[in-house]
Amino acid sequence: MMNSSAGERREHILRAAVRDRLVEPESAVLAAFVDLDGVAASVAALHKAFPDSVDVLHTFAAKANCLVPVLEEVRKLGMGCEVASAGELAQALAAGFAPEQIVYDSPAKTRSDLRQALDLGVAVNADNFQELARIDEILAARASTTGSAPASRIGVRLNPQVGGGGIAEMSTATATSKFGIALEDDGNRQRLLDAYRERPWLTWVHAHVGSQGCPLDLIAQGIAKAVAFAEEVNSTCGRRQVTGIDIGGGLPVNFADDESTPGFDDYVAALRAHAPALFTGAYRIVTEFGRSLLAKNGFTAACVEYTKVSGGRPIAITHAGAQVATRTVFMPAAWPLRLTAHSPDGTLKQGEPVPQDIAGPCCFAGDLLAEARPLPRLAPGDIVALLDTGAYYSSTPFHYNSLPDPAVHGVRVDPDGHVHFRTLRQAETIRDVLARTGR
Secondary structure: OOHHHHHHHHHHHHHHHHHOOOOEOOOEOEEEEEEHHHHHHHHHHHHHHOOOOOOEEEEEEHHHOOOHHHHHHHHHOOOEEEEOOHHHHHHHHHOOOOHHHEEEOOOOOOHHHHHHHHHHOOEEEEOOHHHHHHHHHHHHHHHHHHOOOOOOOEEEEEEOOOOOOOOHHHEOOOOOOOOOEEOOOOOHHHHHHHHHHHOOOEEEEEEOOEOOOOOHHHHHHHHHHHHHHHHHHHHHHOOOOOOEEEOOOOOOOOOOOOOOOOOHHHHHHHHHHHOHHHHOOOOEEEEEEOHHHHHHHEEEEEEEEEEEEEOOEEEEEEOOOOOOOHHHHHOOOOOOOOEEEEOOOOOEOOOOEEEEEEEOOOOOOOOEEEEEEEEEOOOOOOEEEEEOOOOOHHHOOOOHHHOOOOEEEEEEEOOOOOEEEEEEEOOOOHHHHHHHOOO
8 A cells, every 4th residue: 555545545445345245234244355456565665675685585474364365465476485383384385385485483383293394395493402303303214214305494493582672472582482492591502503513404593583562673683693693503513504594574563654664674774784694695584574564454344333322431332353353452552453434335434533432342341442542423334444454353363252254355456446356265154153163
């Protein structure tokens, strides 16, 4: 979406969705939309930010939007895929990613997970020493039967322990993070150096500092420690053993307005300042961006079912709550959402803003998208749009109260302004709900 007209574009799309009955108060009370034109522009900005002189594979973090048609779209835009479970690996393969385009992270890989990834040739980042020992066993058994070296790129995830950002739950490089091997803990650096020296096939280093709430300098400082460790491995081993560095993702998203800040060029500038060796051509690079590519390229539309006043405060009961905005409902200070009010035809609602609670359908008192949010006074049949929800949110629903998953639609707008929808995920029916709950 172009920043200068993002609001107009959303309204244009929503009006078309109402016209096509993709949002309407009887059968389509909740639906999500992913702007595929915007996704393409975001991916292009990422590619442009990194110089042609470096060998880089940009992978999309599947957890940010694991719908197979979305993964297919980013694959066609020249991306790889980062996965963190057997389910996400299956989704990436179904979307057509070649194994060598896939990176498998996760702090809890089973032996079966590892065997599958290594048999396929998927890149693997080991999270801990015990996982590294499992890989030893799998590769030894494989070598005894096939005699071949692993096709997978194999690395170790380091915890550079550079500290946390503004959201503790999204900071993965704190002193006690559950992710990776803590680089500064007593004995770990030497133990890691020994692990690389003893395993010529261990040729990658991985670090991911965090995402939302993490400033760029903090992220870059963590990556700089990973680069320094890679150079230490190569110096200690007396050979160029580490050939690639997976620098993770984590570019924070601006949820305050339509500006896409910071940008990928800002991220690269921070990397150049803190880790210039990344840009010498000595290492291949992998990135793992997710939210920063999709969040601002989507919104969710929910019908208002009822309105009331309680304790003098107006309340609008909508069909979007914890089931599609889980983080916002349970951590509203860390994950506030922008909301816009629309008339039943999708046009932006006019009128004096009135502080009102925007509530969801879930059966607990805290199911609120916003408290005392100034918006034009809502009425039954109106529509509330949840902005910046192209990543997570409706693509990874929370099945509270057995609410059905909403439809997710891809959107393109042609040069003449015609809006074209493509269903990325069908809305669940009650029959579907029964099927996934054992009947």
